[in-house]
Amino acid sequence: MNKKDLFGQIKAKSSYLCVGLDTDIQKIPEHLKKADDPLFEFNKQIIDATIDYAVAYKPNIAFYEAHGLKGWESLMKTIEYIPKEAFVIADAKRGDIGNTSKMYARAFFEEMNCDAITVAPYMGEDSVKPFLDFKNKWVILLALTSNAGGKDFQNLTLDSGEEVYERVLSKSQEWGSSEELMYVVGATKAEALKNIRQIVPDHFLLVPGVGAQGGSLEEVSKYGMNSECGLLVNSSRGIIYKDSSEAFAQVAGQEANTLQQEMSKYLEKYC
């Protein structure tokens, strides 16, 4: 999916919601645990219930990998099940030297037909570029993450005065345009968004951590949005685990709808 089509979907649904499929066998409703493929069954119902309100889905690869072959099957079935209109992000945080990144790119872009993959920047240009060789596929580079450990290295100050994550933002723009590169930016640091938008005015930002981790959607939208929206805001636990009864999917749909309605306002106000 290219940028124009993504923005088209955002306008069509008045939403920039990404639903995180961090599907944990221990957290899904009891009645699903007896299903043939509980992870897929859960995801299927979540997708059905949220597709009208979400423009993207983000399976967290670790949650599937933890179950070995069976988990990979659940993942692949889930990705196939997601309607073509939605943008699919493999939250894999991969990144290795050229040859190896190319293999990962094939796995996620060709074997699984995802639209995007999250990539860690530590190994630099030749670990990121192989992912950019795939047309209409996206790299979402970790810049500023919302976890406590993020500050261990991302917020260190360089002798140039920049912080490390700022250098990641500025340097990586030499590698790919805003048509193929996005950034992960933790929502709990909404103040930093103003600064980030000065460095990367045109790029989409994937913002995790609104909801369970307590970021403010309005602040993120106010400071993070650009003229093509430029935001995908993820919610995982706040949607998919809001309810653990047989009505879980219905409740997930309501949560997604509530977020979408709020997003609709901000799209009018800030975009």
Next chain:
Amino acid sequence: MNKKDLFGQIKAKSSYLCVGLDTDIQKIPEHLKKADDPLFEFNKQIIDATIDYAVAYKPNIAFYEAHGLKGWESLMKTIEYIPKEAFVIADAKRGDIGNTSKMYARAFFEEMNCDAITVAPYMGEDSVKPFLDFKNKWVILLALTSNAGGKDFQNLTLDSGEEVYERVLSKSQEWGSSEELMYVVGATKAEALKNIRQIVPDHFLLVPGVGAQGGSLEEVSKYGMNSECGLLVNSSRGIIYKDSSEAFAQVAGQEANTLQQEMSKYLEKYC
């Protein structure tokens, strides 16, 4: 495997060789491509031919992941096939927030019973610690990688005067001891090893890039070794793709033997 047992294996085999299983369907000998599971068949023969000279094997996960479910099957069969005496490193370069890293840890340490996993440091403490909760399992943290892009961020100078990779080395020692934490250090920068050994005197270093990427084994050994060896030196392409005829495994064994003999000398000289 704990540090004492690893050093025991190194002494028993007079070797600190790690064989990288970057098994690429396009590079394996023609006659194997018709096998039921070509990747596994190739690995099996490589392992049989090199086990007397190698203390560790390092499957590069991307090469398996690129083939989807079938690739994961090949990987799991390979890991099961590696004799218990050898140290198994999942070269996966994972790393995500706590909950997710725990899932990856389960995948590689429990589902697959690997001894170690390579982890990217960008997300900091809470992305690394969940891997350290597993007894007798290891994190191998990326510090200084040998690829060209490594310098994009790893060699940036902080306002403290340290380079980013030096801070990764010093900071991460707060998270785990040399009984559970190793570092990836690119062999092409053997000069930096002296400096690295001052920061992490006791930790094992995994050194990729000797051979195909041209690092000098003697220099690495001279500056990188400590009193418990403290080195695992990896060779992938230089061993496994040295020959592409039906004699590939025999030639791989000879290459491994040659490296082991050289290592045997350095163990006497520098350890």
